[in-house]
Amino acid sequence: MTFQKYPEYKDSDVEWLGEMPGHWIRGSLKNLAWIRNGKDYKDVESSDGEYPVIGSGGMFSKASQYLHDGESVLLGRKGTIDKPLYINGRFWTVDTMFYTEVAKGTSAKFLYYYALTIPFEFYSTSTALPSMTQGDLLNHPAAIPSNFEQTQIARFLDHETARIDALIEEQQRLIELLKEKRQAVISHAVTKGLDPTVPMKDSGVEWLGEVPAHWDVVPTNYRYEIQLGRMLNEQRAQGDHLKPYLRVFDVQWNAINTTDLPLMDFPPEVQSMYRLKSGDLMVNEGGSYVGRSAIWRGDLDECYYQKALHRLRPRDVKSDTAEFFLHVMEMATQQGVFVAGGNQTTIDHLTAEQLRQYRFVFPPLAEQLQIAENITDVVSKIQNTTSEAEQLIGYLKERRSALISAAVTGRIDVRGWQPPASAKTPESAQEAM
Structure with a gap:
């Protein structure tokens, strides 16, 4: 879509604003x-309240009274300062959020779109918690059109941003569906195999259900050596045998960070116990990431790991491969296997003894490799489609921001714009409902 420019422009005397339409007025917010x-809300907070209480992070409570009634644009004072909000109705804002009383002859929606273009990073104080002042906001330059043009610009942006938002939502839904498909592909492959005609048996494990009759269902310890890493402390950060080692956050799903790893002392007598070998499966044992796993690919000649990680090594490389078991661990976390007491809260620690006793499925090695290869192919295609959707979302967001900026600064002329005949007005859309 292309838009014409105004017939005449003049210098705004503001570097970032540049030229503005000749008949617009140079002003500020x-x-x-x-x-x-905003004000403290404690005296008016009520679970039965009918008015939203809004802070810089959005609505978080209800109030029995309100500070303002009508259209307003809310601007963050502290915390989340770069997310202006438009509201129409009665509300209460707390002291981390400014609200505005829109001047007569000003379109509140135009003010909202204008606020979206404020370079908040330029004004925010250089502290851990960003903040804004009234003075900075009030004096922020603006190119101001007539009320008619403000209203027309707001109508245009309402329509165009709604279209873009619908496309973004569509891509986000696609990403969620792809995520579900990925999980379903992995879950089915590692519990049912690739041959739909193979005889099945009861695994004896509720979350596994039926599995191919020729697969083994045994505790992890039967097939893998499980070894926790070395305890980290300040004393061991010094010594004569400093070696790179992995931490919990270095091990993401199917990805291990090997850049700028810290060093810890691993003397010769313990090196054989903790030294990693290519093909080892690393499993996070604690925190909110229990079960998160990745394979050590031997990216470094020598590397070790801290106690918060399990190292799983096949007892017989002719029987098992971590390529398959990585997907088993992913499915197990998806199925909620590592939760505490069935309450859907991740367990604090997956101890070595617990992990040794969990029963999983183990097909013959050739089948493990075939399943792992099939999952890799399917997941790769899903990931490519996901990446394309994410790139499109990024483009659409950039397009949305650019369109808003162009309209509220007068770089495009939308005075003659009208919504397509097929587009419902808010009133007709309400009637259709």
């Missing part, structure tokens, strides 16, 4: 609205 402070 204080020409469009007054900024008011």
